[in-house]
Amino acid sequence: MxxxxxxxxxxxxxxxxxxxxxxxxxxxxxxLLNKEVNKIVWEKTSENSKNVFIETSDGSVFAADYLIFTPSLGVLKNTHRNLFVPHLPEDKINAISKLGMGAISKISMHFPERWWPTADSINFIFVWSEEDKELIMKEFPFGPTEGGKTWLSNVLSVVSTHENSNILTAWCGGEFIPEIEKLNDTLITDGVMYIFNKFLGDKYNITRPDAILRNNWYENPHFRGTYSYETVESHKEGVSQELILAKPLKTSDGQEVVLFAGEATHPIYYSTVHGAIETGFREAQRIIDMHQ
Structure with a gap:
């Protein structure tokens, strides 16, 4: 399954x-799908019976007693100052600033024929020698480079998939991700083929993929990255910034109305799916406890 x-x-x-x-x-x-949230009003007034009002880009307005908000940290970094009315408290803004948000790009490639071993799973990991790092700039001088480094060095590994035996997925990370996401499919394919031939050409009869599918999470305004992480600056604060990020927003009368969930709010399992799920249960339980 x-x-x-x-x-x-x-x-x-x-x-x-x-x-x-x-x-x-x-x-x-x-x-409800295709309801992009562009404003969260969370300070209750005497005229309203509800605590929170959520406005979406299509003009819809939703009123609620509580809101469990599960954005990525990248979205918060990019939008929090325009998203919340009133603005977030300074300690939460500081946590958003100090925690890091990494970016990973996945490139899935379909091949007409499988040319790699028939094991259940394959994981090719690429480690560049200093000599090869210099040669690559001459042998494949295409795409973004900086400080003597090329975007190809950000292609970390290639793994097989269980769902389709003719698909390999390349994982890319590092500082070139924003630029990699802007490259066209042909250049991406050329670059991956260069790496395959460089590392595997003497062992396999490598063919060119006939289709690729890419996930541009950094560029996507609803993600702005993939995984949150603790930074040196976040540790200097002496308290878990994930827990500060998870603190509910309280109205002037002390009522908790906006609750934060998502992997970045988990103090241990940040950057994981199970961490994200646990935080959702945590905030749902918080609402239940308020009424017991």
Whole structure:
């Protein structure tokens, strides 16, 4: 099941759709898509019976007693000053600033024929010698470079997938990610082929992929990166910045109304899917506890 459904399986389990669809919770009909949030008003006034108002880019307004907000840290870094009314407290702004948000790019490549070993999983990891680092600038002088380094050195590994035996996925990380996401598919493919031939050409009869699919999470305004992480600056504060990020917003009468979840708010399992899920349960339980 995990090999076929991916992360959809997690959602199906949480909604009790799996293993028995007849026991599914009535949640899907309450999920609204294509509703980009552009303003969160969280200071209650005497004129309103609700605590929070959420405005979306299509002009819709939703009123709620509580809001569990699960943005990526990258989105908060880019939008928090224009998103919240009133502005966030200074300690939360400081946590957003001090915590880091990394970027990973995944490039999935489909090949007409499988040319790599038939093992269940393959993981090619590329380690460049100093000599090769110098040669690469001459042998493949295409794409972004800086300080004697090229974007190709950011291609960290290539792994096989379980779902389709003819697909390999390249993982890229590092400072060139914003530039890599701007490259066209042909240049990306040329670069990956250069790496394959450089490292694997003497062992395999490598063919060129006939299609690629890319995930540009850094450029995507709803992600602005992939994984949060603790920085040296965040440790200097002497307190978990993830816990500060997780603190609810309170109205002037002390009521907790905006609750923060997401992987960046987990003090231990930040940057993980299970950490994100745990924070969602944590904030839902917080609301339950308020009414017990």
């Amino acid at each position: 995990w090999k076929q459904g991916g992360y959809n399986t997690i959602l199906d389990i949480l909604m009790k759709k799996y293993p028995n669809p007849q026991e599914q919770l009535p949640i899907e009909e309450k999920i």
